[in-house]
Amino acid sequence: MSKFKSKKDNSLPAVNTASLPDIVFMLLFFFMVVTVMREDNLLIENRLPQADQVEKLEKKYPISYIYAGKPSKAYEKYGTEARLQLNDKLADISEIQAFINAERAAIREELIPKLTVSLKVDKEANMGIVGDIKQELRKASAFRINYTTATGDAKSNLD
């Protein structure tokens, strides 16, 4: 018997994990290609409503983002009413005009009329704040707006 006994010990060979890094790198490259760096650190909840008649926002023209929604869990001290976020901090409605002017100052002159304001509003916010934002944008003469939405069936918003 001992003649046929293997010289090595009988334990199972280790699983070869050499391809694991390749798999992870594949995932990594996928994420690097399809995502972009977070522009703003969101202090508010921002679940966009869905719509199916959407147009793509052209990246070749400048876009400013205005966020609105109720403050997220960590910032509950700011209340539960929908708030406005400009850049990285919560802001008042009255700050919109200054914000738009600052955005305009940062872009080339010929692109100023092309500036689009993307409104990223949480679907649970009410229209009061959206109406106020629109009114301020009209005062600041920023007329091109885009209600940014997720793509999907619009009727599922109301469930």
Place this chain on the structure above:
Amino acid sequence: MAKRSAPEVNAGSMADIAFLLLIFFLVTTTIPKDSGITRKLPPIEENDEDVIIKEKNIFTVLLNGKDQLLVEDELMEIKDLRKAAVKFLDNGGDRTCDYCKGAKDPKSSDNPDKAIISLKNDRQTSYAAYITVQNELVAAYNELRNRRALEIGPKKGFPDMDYIAMEKAYDDVKFPGNRTKLKEVIEQIKIEIPQKLSEVE
């Protein structure tokens, strides 16, 4: 001397490094969601000239604080809104519009150029409901424009393209066809079925 093979480098930690990078990207990046409903806000005008519009040419959509929809003074479900809007826009009451296929009801809108959809909402209306209504109204316009595009497209050399496809093709730099001609078709449809959506403050 005996031949010795080069020692193998231990690559066991490579996966860990890749995982670290992967998790960094997962946390700091987002998948961009840059599409939505584009609108143009009306400028604030000084002169308050009253434009006289016939009552029958206005399609009133009211969205109250409880997200209930009142269309032309009647309660309506959101799923019926698109159909009602198309019916109103496509009516062609004064018979000047030869591409309308509506009922030609003299009590409804005269032609798509005169028809205006007026949307009013409360401060308490939820944003989700508002977007849904906007979406349905845009869909109604798109439905008519698509139909018109399929009618006139083949004559101008753009068969099997609806309005959405035409706009997409026009924006596409690699579009092989005649872009100036396509632009003409798009402009013609826009003039025939203009998007007149007014929002009451």
